[in-house]
Amino acid sequence: MRLKINLAQVSRMKQTSTYLAYLPLLLLLVATLIGNSYWYYSIxxxxxRYNEKLSSMAQRSLKTKEPVEESIPQKEKESLAKEAAFINSVIKGRTLSWSGLFAHLEKEHIPNISMVSLTPKVVEDKMRIAVRGVGKDLDTITRFMDRLEKSPSFQGVFLSHSxxxxxxxxxxxNFSMEAEYTGK
Known part of the structure; x- marks a missing residue:
């Protein structure tokens, strides 16, 4: 009988499986590094490019002694203002805290009212919520609207259809109503 002593800590087979297990992680990290460096260089x-554009506008302004904003045509200014307003409304719509809205609605909710849909929309920089639902009767819906109106989170509540x-x-x-959501 021969004595066999193995001084290696881990068998060679286990090392290969460990390397294979970590290979996808390594590939993911390399892909992330490449993606981040591409993003960094593109930024x-x-x-x-924007600095070059600004310096050319400044040079042109100095040469013509004309303010930069006057060199932009009125039609382009209006187009940019509309585009900025649209982008701001999209951003405001996406920053709506749904959990906050649901918490405020739950606090003001009364029995015998079921809400079917909530639709946020930005109107003149204000967040309006269109609510469609079902109530037991018109008196119950009116009480619900009064509670919303008295709440600091909602204002300008009106019934648009029943x-x-x-x-x-x-x-x-069946009812449809709108309210301005202040989020307070």
Missing amino acids: NTDIA SDTDLNGEKLV
């Missing part, structure tokens, strides 16, 4: 290129409906013999009222 630097954009910055250089119609009677019958569901399994029970009379209900």
